[in-house]
Amino acid sequence: MFCFSQQLVQESASISFFSNAPIEDIYSESKECVSTLIVDKKLFSFEMNITSFNFKNPLMKEHFNEDYLESKNFPLGSFKGTISGDFDLTKDGVYKVFVIGNLLIHGVIKSRKIPGKITVRKNTVGIEAKFAIKLEEHDVKIPSIMTKKIAEIVKINVSINYKK
Secondary structure, X not given: OXXXXXXXXXXXXXXXXXXXXXXXXXEEEEEEEEEEEEOOOOEEEEEEXXXXXXXXXXXXXXXXXXXXXXXXXXXXXXEEEEEEOOOOOOOOEEEEEEEEEEEEEOOEEEEEEEEEEEEEEOOEEEEEEEEEEEHHHHOOOOOHHHOOOOOOEEEEEXXXXXXX
């Protein structure tokens, strides 16, 4: 008997973030995230270039990359972990899971346990997760004069659709 591992890859996964601050809300999204799901081992990962985030204002993008995320020094963001919870790719449905692993932002790796869901529909497998991070946990410095424009806690949304 042979057992083959099913590996799903998506090269245009979506990662977005939202910063809600008193003076200004900041939203940005990248659809250039590469993600892999190794089904039998329940391994999940994604990686992206920080500079791939798009902003409504070019100056926001410049400040984001140069002053806060310092993308020349820390060009990648990533997550590598395992899925905790059962899901079945042969049965349509929505499966609540946790992803447990390491999130890399701004050169700092932090362990995370992130709630999410896996949605199986015909020929697609979707993974969605919403969570928040404190910028200081990843050594992202916000000058005190900017605290009314940039929130200390940022909401992250991960949305990935694989084809089976």
